[in-house]
Every structure is written in C-alpha cells, then in structure tokens.
Amino acid sequence: xxxxxxxxxxxxxxxxxxxxxxxxxxxxxxxxxxxxxxxxxxxxxxxxxxxxxxxxxxxxxxxxxxxxxxxxxxxxxxxxxxxxxxxxxxxxxxxxxxxxxxxxxxxxxxxxxxxxxxxxxxxxxxxxxxxxxxxxxxxxxxxxxxxxxxxxxxxxxxxxxxxxxxxxxxxxxxxxxxxxxxxxxxxxxxxxxxxxxxxxxxxxxxxxxxxxxxxxxxxxxxxxxxxxxxxxxxxxxxxxxxxxxxxxxxxxxxxxxxxxxxxxx
Amino acid sequence: xxxxxxxxxxxxxxxxxxxxxxxxxxxxxxxxxxxxxxxxxxxxxxxxxxxxxxxxxxxxxxxxxxxxxxxxxxxxxxxxxxxxxxxxxxxxxxxxxxxxxxxxxxxxxxxxxxxxxxxxxxxxxxxxxxxxxxxxxxxxxxxxxxxxxxxxxxxxxxxxxxxxxxxxxxxxxxxxxxxxxxxxxxxxxxxxxxxxxxxxxxxxxxxxxxxxxxxxxxxxxxxxxxxxxxxxxxxxxxxxxxxxxxxxxxxxxxxxxxxxxxxxxxxxxxxxxxxxxxxxxxxxxxxxxxxxxxxxxxxxxxxxxxxxxxxxxxxxxxxxxxxxxxxxxxxxx
Ligand SMILES: Nc1ncnc2c1ncn2[C@@H]1O[C@H](COP(=O)(O)OP(=O)(O)OP(=O)(O)O)[C@@H](O)[C@H]1O
Ligand SMILES: [Mg+2]
Numbered sequence: 001x002x003x004x005x006x007x008x009x010x011x012x013x014x015x016x017x018x019x020x021x022x023x024x025x026x027x028x029x030x031x032x033x034x035x036x037x038x039x040x041x042x043x044x045x046x047x048x049x050x051x052x053x054x055x056x057x058x059x060x061x062x063x064x065x066x067x068x069x070x071x072x073x074x075x076x077x078x079x080x081x082x083x084x085x086x087x088x089x090x091x092x093x094x095x096x097x098x099x100x101x102x103x104x105x106x107x108x109x110x111x112x113x114x115x116x117x118x119x120x121x122x123x124x125x126x127x128x129x130x131x132x133x134x135x136x137x138x139x140x141x142x143x144x145x146x147x148x149x150x151x152x153x154x155x156x157x158x159x160x161x162x163x164x165x166x167x168x169x170x171x172x173x174x175x176x177x178x179x180x181x182x183x184x185x186x187x188x189x190x191x192x193x194x195x196x197x198x199x200x201x202x203x204x205x206x207x208x209x210x211x212x213x214x215x216x217x218x219x220x221x222x223x224x225x226x227x228x229x230x231x232x233x234x235x236x237x238x239x240x241x242x243x244x245x246x247x248x249x250x251x252x253x254x255x256x257x258x259x260x261x262x263x264x265x
Numbered sequence: 266x267x268x269x270x271x272x273x274x275x276x277x278x279x280x281x282x283x284x285x286x287x288x289x290x291x292x293x294x295x296x297x298x299x300x301x302x303x304x305x306x307x308x309x310x311x312x313x314x315x316x317x318x319x320x321x322x323x324x325x326x327x328x329x330x331x332x333x334x335x336x337x338x339x340x341x342x343x344x345x346x347x348x349x350x351x352x353x354x355x356x357x358x359x360x361x362x363x364x365x366x367x368x369x370x371x372x373x374x375x376x377x378x379x380x381x382x383x384x385x386x387x388x389x390x391x392x393x394x395x396x397x398x399x400x401x402x403x404x405x406x407x408x409x410x411x412x413x414x415x416x417x418x419x420x421x422x423x424x425x426x427x428x429x430x431x432x433x434x435x436x437x438x439x440x441x442x443x444x445x446x447x448x449x450x451x452x453x454x455x456x457x458x459x460x461x462x463x464x465x466x467x468x469x470x471x472x473x474x475x476x477x478x479x480x481x482x483x484x485x486x487x488x489x490x491x492x493x494x495x496x497x498x499x500x501x502x503x504x505x506x507x508x509x510x511x512x513x514x515x516x517x518x519x520x521x522x523x524x525x526x527x528x529x530x531x532x533x534x535x536x537x538x539x540x541x542x543x544x545x546x547x548x549x550x551x552x553x554x555x556x557x558x559x560x561x562x563x564x565x566x567x568x569x570x571x572x573x574x575x576x577x578x579x580x581x582x583x584x585x586x587x588x589x590x591x592x593x594x595x596x597x598x
Contacts, residue, residue, distance in 0.1 A: 087483060088485060102479070107477070108544055109469065109476070117481075117486075118466070118469070118470055119484070126465050127464050128466060128468075128469075
C-alpha cells in the first residue's frame with residue numbers, strides 16, 4: 001500500500017502553511033491537554049498526528065475545527081490570523097472539515113441524501129432535485145473510488161469502511177480542502193482499514209490536505225507524508241516519513257527518545 | 266416502532282414487485298384502512314353511506330389536527346404530552362373571552378392560540394435550554410395547562426353556541442361529498458406537509474434533527490430552532506383542535522382535550538412514526554387518522570360500547586406493530 005503514495009519533498013521554509021497554530025494552550029481543570037503547541041499544515045500533504053492516549057491529539061483537532069475554545073495561542077489561515085468560534089467558522093474561514101469517529105451520519109437515509117444533507121441541489125431553492133443529487137453523489141463516490149453498491153442504499157446498512165467513505169464524501173461535497181480525520185480506522189477490520197488508506201490517498205490525489213489522527217503505525221506509515229508526535233500536551237517530534245523509522249516514532253511516543261522540540265515549541 | 270425504517274424509500278427497480286410494494290412504509294396502514302373499512306361495510310351497511318362518512322370526517326378532524334402537529338415533532342425526535350391540555354387551555358381562554366368578556370370571535374381565537382403558543386414556547390424552553398427530556402418537561406406543562414384551564418373556568422363549563430357563527434361554519438358540510446370544510450382544509454394540510462417532507466429541503470433536515478442531532482449540527486442545521494418550531498407548531502395545532510371542539514359542541518370546558526394524548530401518539534405510530542425520532546410519514550399519519558376513525562365509528566355503529574373500543578384498538582395497535590415487523594423482514598430477505 002505504502003508504495004502507491006509518493007512522499008512529498010521536505011517543505012521549504014518559504015512555503016506558507018495553509019493552516020498554522022502558534023502557542024496553543026488548552027487546560028481541562030488541572031489537566032494541561034495542550035501546552036504551548038505549534039502546528040502547521042502545508043497544502044497537499046498528509047500529516048499524521050500521533051501520540052499516546054491523552055496526549056492531546058483530539059483536543060488539538062477540536063480546537064482547529066471550532067469545537068473547543070483555546071485558552072491561548074493563535075490560529076492562522078494562509079498566514080492571516082483568524083478567530084474560530086465554532087465549526088461554522090472553521091469551515092468558512094479555514095475550509096476545514098472534520099470527520100469525527102462517530103461519523104455523524106443519518107442511518108435512516110441513503111448515501112446520496114447523507115452526502116448532500118442540508119445542501120441538496122434544488123429547484124427554486126426549495127424543492128430537491130433528486131436526479132441531480134444522486135448523479136452528483138455518484139460522481140463523488142467515483143472520485144473517491146469508494147466501493148458502494150448504490151448511492152440509494154441506507155447508510156445504516158453499510159460497513160464501517162463504507163460509512164467512513166460517506167462521511168469523507170460529505171466533507172468533499174462541501175468543497176472543503178482541509179480534512180481532519182480523528183482515528184478513522186480505529187473501529188475497522190484490516191480490509192476496511194485498507195479502504196480508508198485508499199480514501200486518504202485519493203483525497204491527496206485530488207489536491208486536498210489531510211490531517212489524520214491514528215494509533216496505528218502501519219496505517220500512519222502507509223498514508224502520511226509527515227508525522228507530528230504529541231506527548232502529554234507537548235509537541236515532541238516532527239518527522240518526514242522518508243526520514244524516520246517505526247522504532248524512532250515509538251521512542252518519541254513513549255519518551256524512550258528525548259523529544260527534540262520540547263520546551264521550544 | 267422498531268429498528269430501521271426509511272422515511273423516503275428509494276425505489277430500487279432491480280427488486281421484485283412484491284418487495285418493492287412491501288418496502289413502502291405506508292403499505293401496512295393503507296392495508297389496514299382498506300381491510301377494516303371493507304369489514305365494517307360488510308358487517309353494517311350504513312358504514313359507506315355519505316352521512317356516515319361525513320360524520321367520521323367531522324370527528325376525525327379534531328384528533329387529525331393534533332396528530333398533524335405531533336407527527337412533525339416526533340420526526341424531530343421529541344414528544345409533547347401536553348397536547349390534550351393545550352387544547353383544553355385554548356378552549357378555556359376562548360370560551361372565557363367570548364362569554365365573560367364579550368370579545369369578538371377573531372380576537373378570542375387569537376388570544377386562545379397565543380395561549381397555546383406560549384405552552385409550546387415553554388415546552389421548548391424547558392427541553393432545549395434547561396435540557397430536560399421532553400417526556401418529563403411536557404408532562405409537567407401538561408398539568409400546568411390543565412390546571413390553568415380549570416382555574417380560568419372555575420371548574421364549570423360555558424355555553425357559547427350563539428357567539429361563534431364563524432367557528433361553527435368551518436365544520437359545515439361542503440359541496441364536496443358533504444365533507445366539513447375544516448376536514449378538507451386538514452386534508453390539504455396533510456398533502457402539503459407530506460410533499461414538504463418528501464420533496465423539499467425541509468424533509469431531510471427534520472429527519473436529521475430527529476435521527477442524529479449531531480449530524481444535523483455538523484452540516485449546519487439549527488437543531489434548536491427546528492425543535493422550537495416543532496414544539497410551537499404542535500401546540501398551535503392542539504389549540505386549533507380545541508377551538509374546533511367548541512365549534513362542534515357549542516360549549517367549552519377544561520376537559521376538552523382529556524384522553525386525546527394516547528390517541529394522538531397511537532395515530533402517529535400507526536402512521537409509521539417512532540418514539541425514537543427520525544422516521545415517520547405525514548401521509549401515513551393521515552391514514553392512521555382514517556384507520557382510528559373507521560375503527561371507532563365502525564365499532565360504535567356495530568353497537569360496541571365506548572369503553573370496549575379501547576380493548577379493540579389496543580389489540581389492533583399491537584397487531585399492526587407485529588405485522589409491520591413481519592413486513593420489513595420479508596422485504597429485507
Ligand atoms: N472535554 C474534556 N473534559 C475534560 N478533560 C478532557 C476533555 N477532553 C480531553 N480531556 C483531557 O485532555 C487530555 C487530552 O485528551 P485528548 O482527547 O486530546 O487526547 P488524545 O490524544 O486524543 O487521546 P486518545 O488517543 O485517547 O484519543 C486527556 O487527559 C483528557 O482526559
Ligand atoms: Mg482522541
């Protein structure tokens with residue numbers, strides 16, 4: 001699988017990140033979930049966010065996608081500071097679409113209706129144009145090469161990998177260009193994980209930028225160009241996939257290897 | 266009633282005809298309407314007479330109006346146990362203003378519907394702001410509205426028959442098969458509501474709110490606004506139903522909506538709704554209204570006492586649920 005994804009070259013310093021965070025802090029009571037974390041995402045890359053349980057991965061994603069408010073720090077889109085107060089802002093200002101682990105699909109409706117939920121193609125802005133809806137849904141499913149019997153089957157009847165596909169298709173249909181996936185393979189079998197890897201590769205091929213949280217190193221090394229390691233609320237390492245090994249990454253996660261950016265991020 | 270149901274069935278033309286027919290969610294209640302109507306016609310030749318049909322339509326209008334509102338609310342994943350009391354409160358306010366204060370019809374009804382609207386707003390406030398499950402919240406407001414109606418009327422009833430010519434006229438038979446104007450209006454409302462749910466952008470949004478509020482929020486549907494509108498709408502419907510009962514009987518008392526609640530919920534569920542939200546069919550609910558009316562009037566015509574009707578309806582409800590489970594199993598495999 002890994003061979004089908006071409007690693008990007010190291011990002012030159014002059015290239016502006018499309019999404020950047022500086023000095024992010026977030027505490028829950030006494031727990032410092034994020035401690036002065038810097039973060040950057042470059043156009044067209046796939047970044048894996050990894051770290052042990054409670055490292056702060058989900059918290060970082062939730063701040064970027066407007067679910068949590070940050071205690072301190074700054075978020076920049078294309079170099080411009082933005083205020084993200086809610087999921088709407090994240091979508092509008094930053095083009096971020098987040099696919100959460102529960103996927104948030106409407107099981108009683110079919111694939112097409114889920115992909116175009118609340119943005120159905122219409123006549124007179126009110127009556128749904130079902131013909132166009134299903135045709136467009138079909139096209140998106142093909143773009144992502146999701147294996148799907150029909151866009152008219154109920155989402156409740158699909159497998160985990162297919163459901164992940166529908167959630168990503170819904171994000172893609174909304175014209176977002178940054179995709180954040182929180183543990184997309186956690187609940188999936190090997191075959192299904194493979195499907196998600198391909199989905200991510202296809203998103204990248206479409207020129208999209210992807211941030212994926214994962215505990216699964218095989219998955220990470222299969223899809224990511226760059227790896228960012230968090231440990232107990234701090235960013236302790238950043239590696240290009242081509243310049244690192246599973247052993248080094250495990251060492252960074254578990255603190256067997258001293259974090260290289262500790263304190264200065 | 267049970268596991269997965271589709272609100273908008275997607276025609277899958279590769280399936281055999283019998284499966285496609287079984288996949289229509291309303292097929293069960295439609296079948297029941299036909300079977301029971303046929304059975305009562307055979308048993309009692311007055312059943313199909315125009316006068317009897319008009320009587321069924323007239324009496325079905327009251328529950329039909331309340332069930333119309335409840336259908337949308339239940340699709341949105343909430344329930345309103347205060348519907349009967351809201352009808353009583355609205356009737357009490359109208360009766361009092363007409364009888365004791367001498368307000369004209371239009372002003373009295375406006376005030377009555379405002380009272381109903383306030384109940385709806387209170388319900389949505391408790392459910393959405395205080396975050397109490399609607400089951401408890403509306404149980405509380407049900408007693409509140411009921412008590413208020415009794416207090417307003419001081420426990421008596423008022424005769425307003427002479428003061429409500431317009432309200433009475435809404436229940437007059439129309440040239441169309443002698444069906445009451447109010448019933449025809451309701452019929453039109455059901456057809457429009459069904460089309461809105463099936464073909465407009467409102468349908469998927471309402472279903473998403475009920476089936477998965479998180480999904481609705483993520484795609485930008487204002488869940489709280491939608492639910493508030495549904496709460497207010499069902500209260501207004503119940504308020505209208507309460508007024509129509511005054512128009513029918515000419516009297517008002519706080520007990521007007523007593524016993525409605527179970528009928529209304531039964532109708533929505535027979536029509537394809539679920540207590541868990543996210544599913545339901547407006548057309549199915551209309552068929553549910555017709556079914557309940559056919560059974561009630563049919564049994565009454567056959568000489569079955571009112572208190573025995575409950576037993577029959579209960580058996581039919583359970584039978585319908587069982588048949589529906591069976592239908593979906595056959596359709597699936
Ligand atoms: N809503 C919350 N309320 C209280 N504490 C929270 C909340 N969300 C996260 N935390 C705490 O913040 C820390 C970081 O949590 P976070 O969910 O970001 O970790 P994670 O890296 O995603 O872990 P996992 O791999 O288990 O998903 C944890 O100690 C967690 O208990
Ligand atoms: Mg997490």
